[in-house]
Amino acid sequence: MSGRTIDKATGEPLPGASVVLLGTGIGTESDVEGEFSLTGLPPGVYTVSVSLLGFAPHVSKDVEVAANDTLRLSVGLSSTPIHMPAIVVSASKRARNVVDAPTSVSLIGSEEIQSDNSVTLNESLEYVPGVNMVGGQVNIRGSSGYSRGTGSRVLMLIDGFPALSADNGDVKWDAIPIDQIARVEVIKGAGSALYGTGALGGIINVITRNPSTDPETHVRFLGGRYSEPVHQEWRWSSSGRYFQGTDISHSRQSGNTGFILGAGQKWTNGFRENAWHRRYKLFAKLRHRFKAAATITATSNWALDDHGAFVLWKDRNEPLEVPDSAKNDKTVSQKLNLNVDFYHLLNPQTGYRLKSFVYRTEFDNEIGSRTSSEAYKIGQELQLDLQPTGKVALTVGAQWIRDVVNSSDHLFGNHTGLNLAAYAQAEIEATDRMTLSGGSRYDRYRTDDRAAENRLSPKLGFSYRPSRRTTLRATLGWGFRGPVIAEIYTNATFSAIPIVPNTGLVAERSISTEIALDHRPTSWSHVNAAAFWSRYQDLVEARPDATGRVSFRNVAMGRTAGIETSLAAALGPVRLEGNYTFISAIENLPGGDLPLPYRPRHIAAAGARATSGRLTLEGRFRFRSRILRASGLLPEGNRDLIPVYLIDLSTAYAIGKVQVVLKAHNALAYNYAVVERNLGSPRRISLGINARY
Amino acid sequence: MKRFLPTVLLALIACGGGLGPGPPDGTGIKGTLIFNGEWPPETDDVAVAVYRRRPQTLAEFFNIAGWDTTVTIGAVRYEYFVPLEEPGAYEWIVVAWRPRGGFWNFESLLGCYHVGNDTLPTPVTVRTGETTKNVDIQTYFDLVQGADRPDRHICTGFLPPLPSLSGLNAAGGNLRRDVGTNNRQGDR
Numbered sequence: 001m002s003g004r005t006i007d008k009a010t011g012e013p014l015p016g017a018s019v020v021l022l023g024t025g026i027g028t029e030s031d032v033e034g035e036f037s038l039t040g041l042p043p044g045v046y047t048v049s050v051s052l053l054g055f056a057p058h059v060s061k062d063v064e065v066a067a068n069d070t071l072r073l074s075v076g077l078s079s080t081p082i083h084m085p086a087i088v089v090s091a092s093k094r095a096r097n098v099v100d101a102p103t104s105v106s107l108i109g110s111e112e113i114q115s116d117n118s119v120t121l122n123e124s125l126e127y128v129p130g131v132n133m134v135g136g137q138v139n140i141r142g143s144s145g146y147s148r149g150t151g152s153r154v155l156m157l158i159d160g161f162p163a164l165s166a167d168n169g170d171v172k173w174d175a176i177p178i179d180q181i182a183r184v185e186v187i188k189g190a191g192s193a194l195y196g197t198g199a200l201g202g203i204i205n206v207i208t209r210n211p212s213t214d215p216e217t218h219v220r221f222l223g224g225r226y227s228e229p230v231h232q233e234w235r236w237s238s239s240g241r242y243f244q245g246t247d248i249s250h251s252r253q254s255g256n257t258g259f260i261l262g263a264g265q266k267w268t269n270g271f272r273e274n275a276w277h278r279r280y281k282l283f284a285k286l287r288h289r290f291k292a293a294a295t296i297t298a299t300s301n302w303a304l305d306d307h308g309a310f311v312l313w314k315d316r317n318e319p320l321e322v323p324d325s326a327k328n329d330k331t332v333s334q335k336l337n338l339n340v341d342f343y344h345l346l347n348p349q350t351g352y353r354l355k356s357f358v359y360r361t362e363f364d365n366e367i368g369s370r371t372s373s374e375a376y377k378i379g380q381e382l383q384l385d386l387q388p389t390g391k392v393a394l395t396v397g398a399q400w401i402r403d404v405v406n407s408s409d410h411l412f413g414n415h416t417g418l419n420l421a422a423y424a425q426a427e428i429e430a431t432d433r434m435t436l437s438g439g440s441r442y443d444r445y446r447t448d449d450r451a452a453e454n455r456l457s458p459k460l461g462f463s464y465r466p467s468r469r470t471t472l473r474a475t476l477g478w479g480f481r482g483p484v485i486a487e488i489y490t491n492a493t494f495s496a497i498p499i500v501p502n503t504g505l506v507a508e509r510s511i512s513t514e515i516a517l518d519h520r521p522t523s524w525s526h527v528n529a530a531a532f533w534s535r536y537q538d539l540v541e542a543r544p545d546a547t548g549r550v551s552f553r554n555v556a557m558g559r560t561a562g563i564e565t566s567l568a569a570a571l572g573p574v575r576l577e578g579n580y581t582f583i584s585a586i587e588n589l590p591g592g593d594l595p596l597p598y599r600p601r602h603i604a605a606a607g608a609r610a611t612s613g614r615l616t617l618e619g620r621f622r623f624r625s626r627i628l629r630a631s632g633l634l635p636e637g638n639r640d641l642i643p644v645y646l647i648d649l650s651t652a653y654a655i656g657k658v659q660v661v662l663k664a665h666n667a668l669a670y671n672y673a674v675v676e677r678n679l680g681s682p683r684r685i686s687l688g689i690n691a692r693y
Numbered sequence: 694m695k696r697f698l699p700t701v702l703l704a705l706i707a708c709g710g711g712l713g714p715g716p717p718d719g720t721g722i723k724g725t726l727i728f729n730g731e732w733p734p735e736t737d738d739v740a741v742a743v744y745r746r747r748p749q750t751l752a753e754f755f756n757i758a759g760w761d762t763t764v765t766i767g768a769v770r771y772e773y774f775v776p777l778e779e780p781g782a783y784e785w786i787v788v789a790w791r792p793r794g795g796f797w798n799f800e801s802l803l804g805c806y807h808v809g810n811d812t813l814p815t816p817v818t819v820r821t822g823e824t825t826k827n828v829d830i831q832t833y834f835d836l837v838q839g840a841d842r843p844d845r846h847i848c849t850g851f852l853p854p855l856p857s858l859s860g861l862n863a864a865g866g867n868l869r870r871d872v873g874t875n876n877r878q879g880d881r
Contacts, residue, residue, distance in 0.1 A: 230709030233717075315723075315826055317714050323827050544769045634770060642711060671711035679712065 001065055002037035003073030005030045005050055014077060015214075017052040020087050020095045022059070023385065023393055024351050025343035026293060027095065031213040039256075040291040043067040044348030045390070049086055049097065050075045053109060057086030059097065065348075081524045081570030083109070090157070090185040090205040092427060092437075093194050093395050094385055102427070102437040102461030103191070103475050104516050104530050104564075106130075108184040110209070115618070115652055117222055117663045117688040119245065119266065120173040121184065121206065126622060127605045128186050129528070129566045129579035134598045135675040136173060140188050141532055142560040142583035143201020143510070145598040146631070146675050147542050148494075150486050151552075153508075155191065155198035157205040159299060161339040164198055165361040166375035166403035167412055169484030172361065175303040175335035177283045179220045179247040180262060182209040188564075189532065190479025190512040193459030196399070196421050196443045200479040200510050201534075208299065211258025211287050212251045217693045218262075220247040224686035226271035229320060230669050236273060236320045243268035243684075249283065260285040270308065271682055272320040274329060277307035294344040303335045309367050311494065312677035316640065319679040326367070333363035353383040365411075371492060373407035375485075379419075391429040395439070398422045403447075405485045412489045419445040419482070425459070437461035445482050453507050455480045469520040479510040487540055487552035497633055499542070502551040508538045525569040533561040539587075541597070544633060557588040558596050578606040595628040598675070616652040621645070630676055640673045644680070661688040717824075721759065722817055723774040724806075724828035726788055730835050732767050737793040739764040739803065741773045741830075744785035747814065747851055754799050758783060780821040785814050787848060788832045803832035805848035812847055 005017040013034025020027035021038070024046075030036040045064050051057040055077035065071050091101035098105055106128045118124045125131050125138060132139045134146040144153040149170035156163040156171045165172060184206050191199035223244035229235050249262030262283035270276045281303040289295050309329035314321040322329070337359040345351040359377040364370070379401035386394040403417035425439025438460045446452040459477035466472065483505040490499045512534035519527045539556035566579035585599035607620035627641040647670075650663035662685075669683040722743060740762040748754040759775040777783070786806040791797050805814045806828050819825050836845055 231714050233714040317717065319712070325827065632769075634772075636772065640712060645710075669709045671709065671713065673712060 001041055001046075001048075001063075001071045001073065002035070003075060005034045005036065005052070005075050005077060007055075008076035008078045014052055014055070017050055017055075017075075017077070018087065020049045020051075021345075022047040022049050022087075022095055022097065023387055024095065024345050024348075025295065025353055025385070026345055026351075029210065029213055036213075038293075039289070040293045041065050042293055042345060042347040046348055048073065048075075049095070050077065051086030052077060053083065053111060054079055056080045057097075082526055082568050082575065088185055089160070089207070090187050090203055092393075092425065093160070093383060093397070094393070096427075099465070099471050099518065100427075100435055100463060102435070102459075102463060102473070103477070104188040104473070104514060104528075106186040106188070108186070110181050110183060113178060113181055113184075114220075114659070114688070114690050115616070115650065115661055117224075117650070117661050117665075117686040118178065119222065119243065121176045121178050121181070122171075122173050124184075125186070125204070127607070127620065129605075130188055130564045130581045130603070131186060132600060132603050132624060133674070135678060136171075138171065138204065139599070140186070140202035141534070141562065141564065141581065142585040142596065142599045143534065145541070145596060147540075147552075150542075151481065151484050151540060152198065153200040153481055155195050155203045157195075157203060158301070158337070159208055159297075159339060159341065160205060161337070161341075161355065161357045162198075162359060162377055162379070162401065163206075163337070164377075164484075165335075166359070166377040166417075166485065167361065167373050167405045167407065168375075168486045169198070172303070172333070172335050174266075174277075174279055174305045175281070175301065175337075176206055177208060177262070177281065177301055179218065179249065179264065180208045180260065180283055180285075182207045188530075189475060189514055190457070190459075190477040190510050190534070192443075192455070192457035192479040193439050193441050193477055194395075194423055194425060196423075196441055196457070197419060197445065197455075197480060197482045197507070200481040200508065200536075208285065209251075209260070210297075211253055211260050211285065213253055213258075215250075215252040217250045218248070219689075219691045220264075221245070221689040222686060224684055226681070227669055227683040227685070229682060230671070233317060234320055236318065239269070241269055241271045243686075245279075256289040256291075258287045270310075271684070272310055272313075272679065274308035274310045274322045274327065277305060279306075280304045290344075292344070294342070296343075297339075297341045299337075299339045299341075301335075301337050304333075305335075306330070306332045309365070310678070311367065312634075313679065319673075319677075329367040331363055331365050331367065333361070335362075336360045349387045351385040353381075353385070355381040355383075368493065369410065371408045371411040373405060373412055375406075376402075376404040378402045378404070393427045394424070395426075396422075396424040403485065409491075411492050412485055413491070415448050415485050415489060417445060417447040417482075417485065419443060433465045435461075435463040437463075443480070443482075447483075447485065447488060450488075450503060453482060455482075455507060455509075471518040473516040473518070474514070476513045477511070479512065480507045481540075482507045483540055483552065490552070497544075498549045500549045500551045502553055505540060505552060506538055506554055508536065508540050508554065510534050510536045524571070526567070528564075528566045530564045531562075532564065533559070535559045539596075542631065542633070550633065556596070558586055559588075560585045560596070560599070573611050575609045575611075576607070577609075578604070580604040597629045597631055598627055600625045600627055614654045616654075618648075618650045618652070620648045622648075624674075627674075634676045636676065638676075640676065642672055644672045644674065645670055646672075657693060658689065658691045661690075662686075663688070717822075718774055719776060719824065720778070720780060720819060720822055721774055721776040722783065722786065722819060722825050722828050723772065724826065724830060726764065726768075726771045726773055727829065727831050728769055728771075728803075729831060729833045733790075733792070733834060733837070735792045736766055736790065737795070738762065738791040739766065740789050740791075740797070741775055742787050742789055743775045743777065743783050744787075745781070745783055747785045748799075749853060764788075774824070777819055780819050782816045782818050784816045786817060786828060786830065787814075788830055790834075790837050799849065799852070801837045802848055803834060803836055804830050804844055806830050807844075807847050813851055814848060 005014040017030040187203040226241040245266035247264035251260040266279040313319040381399040383397035401419040423441035427437040440458040514532040516530035538554035562583040581603040585596040602625040604623040609618040624644040630638040761773040788803040
């Protein structure tokens with residue numbers, strides 16, 4: 001199959017358009033002439049999706065490819081004033097139309113990350129509806145609290161491969177190759193039916209870009225300065241506080257093989273004491289397309305982070321300084337992942353995928369005492385995609401994951417874990433307007449010689465399109481998260497808080513449901529609304545006992561419920577966006593209900609962007625209501641966790657293939673703390689330069 | 694959302710809003726009390742008391758330079774602050790426990806400030822107008838039940854022997870009962 005993508009209005013070629021055979025793992029991008037080709041396809045009937053930012057996606061059904069023949073397609077795309085995402089792969093573990101996805105999905109495009117001048121991805125996630133970051137820990141619709149990153153209740157994936165560490169079960173934000181991101185898919189609600197442990201509250205899948213068809217070099221520079229504290233009493237350093245980073249990568253294709261090689265470094269002296277870091281990273285992606293509709297992709301990513309440790313502020317009146325005893329605290333960490341993905345389309349109805357991965361994390365802490373840990377997450381997954389009829393799609397698979405942790409005795413010790421799983425999901429187009437989906441996953445996992453746990457995680461979905469512009473969706477899913485090694489075995493003292501092991505921990509479980517409406521009343525507006533409810537059992541929280549020692553325990557029963565709404569509209573050159581989420585998060589205790597810790601009741605964001613020629617102006621506002629309850633481990637409780645109001649202002653100017661972004665983050669220098677004794681970032685002015693040649 | 698509107702507007706027009714410095718603590722000592730063990734149900738009050746000198750007589754025991762009596766009963770940790778009128782060195786910083794219906798008593802101490810390998814309470818220096826911070830104190834409830842742990846000897850081992858109960862009733866009398874075998878006397 002070959003073809004050309006053009007602008008329907010002007011007839012001009014459209015480079016960079018994504019061409020995907022829906023339901024399969026086959027896809028490519030158009031080159032500078034708008035040309036694309038997919039060779040070696042088995043003969044048969046396909047559904048072809050073509051999409052590009054700024055244009056309405058185009059789907060061609062019943063595209064027939066004959067044996068030993070090349071089908072020629074010409075696809076005209078119509079420009080659209082608002083962003084219309086087309087393809088999502090995380091909701092069903094296969095490429096499909098986002099409107100058919102069996103669960104709520106939000107997407108962040110690479111252009112948004114670029115114009116955000118984000119140092120790490122978590123900064124861009126703050127604006128996603130229903131998502132809230134608490135001290136670097138991601139929280140979707142109130143599923144998570146804050147436990148210093150340990151035991152994320154959101155499963156982080158990079159290209160569908162696990163990216164939670166084997167010891168802490170946390171997201172290493174510095175290890176996510178932010179300059180290589182094509183898009184980020186945020187799946188909301190329990191997702192264990194396909195993904196197993198960790199997907200209790202949702203999934204974030206970072207999709208990295210593929211090697212470009214034409215040779216391309218990408219340079220990204222980001223630098224800037226933190227403002228001095230507004231309050232004279234808080235000033236602690238006579239020198240300016242700066243940050244800078246540079247990423248460079250090159251991508252090209254030769255025949256059926258393409259690659260990306262990238263390197264980068266980042267540095268800051270930190271807006272607060274002991275918040276300095278030096279980071280280095282390397283990225284490599286190799287993709288080879290075999291003649292027989294088979295593709296192998298190998299991706300490797302390495303990151304080194306040498307940074308000071310700011311755990312708690314010294315004092316409310318010296319919030320940018322650490323206690324005298326912590327001035328030399330630091331951590332050196334390394335992350336390395338190697339992911340290999342082999343996909344083979346046997347015929348239009350059958351394809352299989354084999355994934356193999358190793359994710360190694362290592363850190364050496366000098367926080368109080370010296371502790372270290374080296375952890376491996378190793379595994380494989382075999383997935384079979386079947387389409388017995390044009391109306392039915394089946395996804396079945398099996399996976400094993402082994403965790404190996406070697407740590408100092410006074411931290412975690414040495415431990416291993418094994419997770420075996422099998423899953424199946426069916427999606428049925430009951431009518432032209434209705435899609436039903438259902439599936440389940442069985443997981444068996446065990447850590448050391450603790451009793452094995454067995455979990456069955458079913459999911460049911462329903463999607464109905466009463467009109468071309470409207471989709472109604474309902475889902476019901478079960479989720480679980482097995483305790484990570486750090487939660488079971490930590491034996492250490494942090495900030496004078498002694499943490500002791502609890503080998504009796506069991507998995508925390510959830511059942512979640514949502515009803516959602518997606519509506520495009522006009523070509524320039526988009527409305528989304530969802531009502532959600534989740535019930536949690538055996539939530540793992542770090543709690544003190546009567547002797548003052550803290551351990552992770554299955555203490556909480558709880559539920560979250562709420563609504564999430566978002567609106568986008570384009571009025572001429574001005575694009576408006578807004579979202580609001582209400583979350584009622586309750587912990588059921590014997591003496592009565594309390595708010596679940598670290599969950600705000602209200603999250604909102606709004607933004608306006610105006611474009612005129614090469615110039616773009618943008619303003620964004622973000623709000624998060626007061627945290628009603630904190631951990632209880634510190635005497636001041638939630639005293640300082642006030643509501644958050646942040647305004648970002650930016651301007652971007654494009655000169656040929658170079659885009660320059662000047663941005664004021666937290667432009668009004670609002671002072672806030674999201675977790676106890678941690679002041680949020682002050683105003684920072686950043687300059688981002690992105691060049692592609 | 695209506696009740697958030699005024700705050701939103703305030704945030705929009707104000708620069709540097711949100712958290713701000715609290716009133717200066719002034720001359721004094723602050724730190725965190727870390728409570729080890731279960732709170733006795735008969736607990737009525739817990740206080741932090743700061744002394745210029747380690748007391749040698751009962752009268753000196755009640756000659757307190759400053760105190761914090763706002764400790765939260767049942768807390769695992771408590772951040773205390775003791776305001777002081779005078780700068781200088783303070784030799785004895787203790788956490789005292791009082792049972793329901795009882796009185797403050799030097800025998801019902803939960804702990805005192807000491808660091809490293811010090812075998813006596815560690816003195817703390819306070820400067821005029823400044824707060825000496827991070828004076829954190831580990832406390833143990835089992836001390837009031839007679840547990841023989843090192844903190845008992847560090848915090849009260851320097852006290853002179855208490856010859857008889859009647860001595861307690863005489864202001865200026867000797868202070869100490871025999872609380873252990875490893876007692877120390879004299880200064881460091």
